[in-house]
Amino acid sequence: VRELYQKKGYYQADVQIDERELREQGFVSLRIREGDKLRVTDIRFEGASSIDEDELRSKVKSKTWGLLSSGTLDDAQVGQDVAALETLYK
Secondary structure (H helix, E strand, O other), X not given: OHHHHHHOOOOOOEEEEOHHHHHHHXXXXXXXXXXXXXXXXXXXXXXXOOOOHHHHHHHOOOOOOOOOOOOEOOHHHHHHHHHHHHHHHO
16 A cells, blocks of 8 residues: 555555454554655756766656646656666766
8 A cells, every 4th residue: 555655656655554443343444644745846967067968858757747747756767767877877
């Protein structure tokens, strides 16, 4: 359940099973605290001078939050972006 929330951008989500309810009633009861939805609001390249910023941006698939994009933080995509930038520099 926590992973599903994280995929939707709720990285602070806390999911707990009510053990007493399970033990006494035989029901699985989840307590979910979503927290704030995390979004990518800006992507910056600092200290990059040997490669043009437009070329760097072309390698990054993560989208920033705005009118046409949810900008939801996606750990897997960020990892792929980092790998693509490392490959470009190598």
